Amino acid sequence: MLDMLAAIARKDYEDRRRRQSEGISKAKAEGKYRGRVADAQKHELIRTLRLVNGKSLRETARLAGVSKMTVIRVCSCTDK
Numbered sequence: 001m002l003d004m005l006a007a008i009a010r011k012d013y014e015d016r017r018r019r020q021s022e023g024i025s026k027a028k029a030e031g032k033y034r035g036r037v038a039d040a041q042k043h044e045l046i047r048t049l050r051l052v053n054g055k056s057l058r059e060t061a062r063l064a065g066v067s068k069m070t071v072i073r074v075c076s077c078t079d080k
Contacts (some may be wrong), residue, residue, distance in 0.1 A: 042066065046074045 027033035042064060049060040050071060061068045 044076050046071055050075055 008015045010037055019028060046064050046066065049063055051058070055063065057068055057071055061071045064071070
């Protein structure tokens with residue numbers, strides 16, 4: 001009996017995941033699924049602290065309230 005309930009739950013889970021994936025694919029095709037918009041003000045603050053004021057990576061991250069990886073990502077986009 002427990003095996004049957006587990007199988008039904010698993011099938012339901014797989015169906016929901018499949019439908020979610022189909023919905024995401026459809027939204028991407030329609031241009032509605034783009035992810036989160038970058039915070040332009042925070043990026044400008046990071047660029048100012050790091051590139052103009054010459055702050056260290058760790059200091060820039062602390063002052064801007066972001067991770068070190070975010071500082072690296074923002075500065076690498078600026079270099080291009």
